[in-house]
Amino acid sequence: MTQPDLTWIDTALTGARPQVVGALLRYFRNLDTAEEAFQEACLRALQKWPVNGPPRDPAAWLIMVGRNFALDEARRKTKQQELPDDEVISNLDDVEAPLAERLDNSQYRDDVLRLLFICCHPELPNTQQIALALRIVSGLTVKEIARAFLVSEAAMEQRITRAKRIVTNADVPFEAPGAPERAQRLATVASMIYLVFNEGYSASGGEVHVRVPLCEEAIRLARLLLQLFPAEGEIMGLLALLLLQHARAPARLDANNNIVLLEEQDRSLWDRKMIAEGLALVDKALRQRRVGPYQVQAAIAALHAQAQRPEDTDWKQIDQLYAVLESLTASPVVTLNRAVAVSKVAGPEAALAMIEPLAGRLDGYFHFFGVRGGLLMQLGRNAEAREAFDRAIALANTAAEAAHIRMHLDRLQEDGATATAAPSSTRLATGSPRRTD
Amino acid sequence: MLYAIICYDSEAVVNSWSKEKDDAVMADHQAVMAKIAARGKLGPVARLMPTTTATTVRPGRQFTVLDGPFAETKEALLGFYLVDCESLEEAVEYAKQLANEGGAMEVRPVMFSNVTLGKTGSDAQ
Numbered sequence: 001m002t003q004p005d006l007t008w009i010d011t012a013l014t015g016a017r018p019q020v021v022g023a024l025l026r027y028f029r030n031l032d033t034a035e036e037a038f039q040e041a042c043l044r045a046l047q048k049w050p051v052n053g054p055p056r057d058p059a060a061w062l063i064m065v066g067r068n069f070a071l072d073e074a075r076r077k078t079k080q081q082e083l084p085d086d087e088v089i090s091n092l093d094d095v096e097a098p099l100a101e102r103l104d105n106s107q108y109r110d111d112v113l114r115l116l117f118i119c120c121h122p123e124l125p126n127t128q129q130i131a132l133a134l135r136i137v138s139g140l141t142v143k144e145i146a147r148a149f150l151v152s153e154a155a156m157e158q159r160i161t162r163a164k165r166i167v168t169n170a171d172v173p174f175e176a177p178g179a180p181e182r183a184q185r186l187a188t189v190a191s192m193i194y195l196v197f198n199e200g201y202s203a204s205g206g207e208v209h210v211r212v213p214l215c216e217e218a219i220r221l222a223r224l225l226l227q228l229f230p231a232e233g234e235i236m237g238l239l240a241l242l243l244l245q246h247a248r249a250p251a252r253l254d255a256n257n258n259i260v261l262l263e264e265q266d267r268s269l270w271d272r273k274m275i276a277e278g279l280a281l282v283d284k285a286l287r288q289r290r291v292g293p294y295q296v297q298a299a300i301a302a303l304h305a306q307a308q309r310p311e312d313t314d315w316k317q318i319d320q321l322y323a324v325l326e327s328l329t330a331s332p333v334v335t336l337n338r339a340v341a342v343s344k345v346a347g348p349e350a351a352l353a354m355i356e357p358l359a360g361r362l363d364g365y366f367h368f369f370g371v372r373g374g375l376l377m378q379l380g381r382n383a384e385a386r387e388a389f390d391r392a393i394a395l396a397n398t399a400a401e402a403a404h405i406r407m408h409l410d411r412l413q414e415d416g417a418t419a420t421a422a423p424s425s426t427r428l429a430t431g432s433p434r435r436t437d
Numbered sequence: 438m439l440y441a442i443i444c445y446d447s448e449a450v451v452n453s454w455s456k457e458k459d460d461a462v463m464a465d466h467q468a469v470m471a472k473i474a475a476r477g478k479l480g481p482v483a484r485l486m487p488t489t490t491a492t493t494v495r496p497g498r499q500f501t502v503l504d505g506p507f508a509e510t511k512e513a514l515l516g517f518y519l520v521d522c523e524s525l526e527e528a529v530e531y532a533k534q535l536a537n538e539g540g541a542m543e544v545r546p547v548m549f550s551n552v553t554l555g556k557t558g559s560d561a562q
């Protein structure tokens with residue numbers, strides 16, 4: 001007899017996880033209790049669902065079962081130990097409410113937001129925020145997360161434990177947040193999701209340049225957030241941006257894992273379905289006329305996605321959008337990216353003049369020297385270009401980045417050897433985190 | 438009689454599908470579509486983008502335009518088929534073949550359509 005296919009249960013449990021853990025956290029105000037209760041509820045689902053079929057609302061089912069389990073546990077323990085504080089088991093009346101209790105969407109919404117928000121603790125460095133969110137919200141195993149970050153399982157385990165300890169002691173209010181507080185949480189969480197994506201889009205270390213699972217997880221989290229806050233233009237923009245960037249993933253590396261820049265990518269490999277959804281979201285967001293950084297970045301990505309061929313790219317509009325982005329979030333990295341558009345519209349000299357003042361602030365930034373080298377090369381200033389590329393290699397984050405710059409250096413070498421004129425068709429490396437490769 | 442077969446499922450679940458899984462589900466649907474089309478009974482088929490892309494327009498003294506789907510439900514409308522069937526029985530049979538991934542299919546007779554099916558109708562798919 002063959003085993004029946006039970007992957008649907010797995011998918012349902014994964015899909016319900018943020019809601020369920022978020023709700024259990026609200027009841028028990030303790031992350032470990034919430035996670036343990038969720039685990040137990042999953043085990044029971046694996047026993048019951050194959051026999052009874054899926055419940056109509058899997059999340060509500062899991063919350064009830066998890067809640068009852070944690071309560072039983074607490075009662076069992078109280079027989080041996082002294083009673084826990086009321087703080088520890090909050091809302092006892094609420095917990096004992098009948099199974100039919102309506103869990104309305106707005107409550108779910110704040111539960112999930114809170115769960116994401118506690119991962120964004122300011123004391124945690126970015127990578128730990130990401131790791132924690134992947135563990136707690138997405139439910140990836142420590143092993144999976146360790147693999148994504150290319151560290152040992154033991155090291156990741158330690159990192160997550162430490163991060164958990166910090167957030168457990170943090171004072172996150174469990175009451176429903178007010179509107180300004182909610183907006184602030186939303187912005188913090190959005191930028192954390194963006195970090196998850198960036199970590200996957202351009203890995204911060206090691207041999208692997210793109211980590212697709214991290215990108216996909218970020219997209220899933222952005223979708224979740226937008227479902228909870230469907231009218232938020234910036235969350236639409238965030239999801240659109242991630243979809244439009246990730247759509248190019250199949251074309252970004254060649255068979256030998258070398259970086260393929262936007263202009264040289266095989267555009268037939270781009271994921272059209274993701275692009276269509278991204279474009280739809282950009283359209284929808286821009287209708288609101290409340291512009292924000294994610295929307296602008298998504299609009300830029302949309303212009304790239306819409307160009308059938310590289311030469312069809314509307315660089316003029318991209319330049320204008322970068323100007324808007326600069327006014328919203330003044331950052332040398334944004335200006336660096338704008339310079340790439342400027343080089344297309346007004347030539348490499350203008351672009352170079354634009355980035356020279358950034359040299360001080362982007363002194364340790366790989367892409368600054370990549371772009372600078374590219375511009376100098378276009379201008380035939382090969383010695384200076386070589387110098388910039390050497391700096392870039394020293395600052396490269398991944399093997400693929402270093403290899404890519406080495407390719408430019410090789411071209412310069414050839415040019416030097418044959419004493420040809422300055423190459424005018426050399427491609428530019430563009431800057432992260434909104435790189436267009 | 439023309440029937441609509443309307444597909445509902447939890448978006449949280451559908452959005453968690455891997456690309457391979459999604460492709461496999463679409464391939465299953467394509468196979469059933471081919472079968473119905475071979476009998477000349479298949480009308481338009483549509484899969485809708487996620488509800489996060491939806492905009493709802495409600496009439497009133499002034500039109501209200503809302504970001505989001507028409508109704509917030511646990512299970513979202515994912516897509517639909519129009520199928521020309523002899524009986525409800527036959528429509529339910531097709532719906533069963535399509536509903537192999539959890540979720541639910543609602544079968545509802547069509548009151549009006551600008552599509553005519555039958556001998557000449559739907560060989561073009």
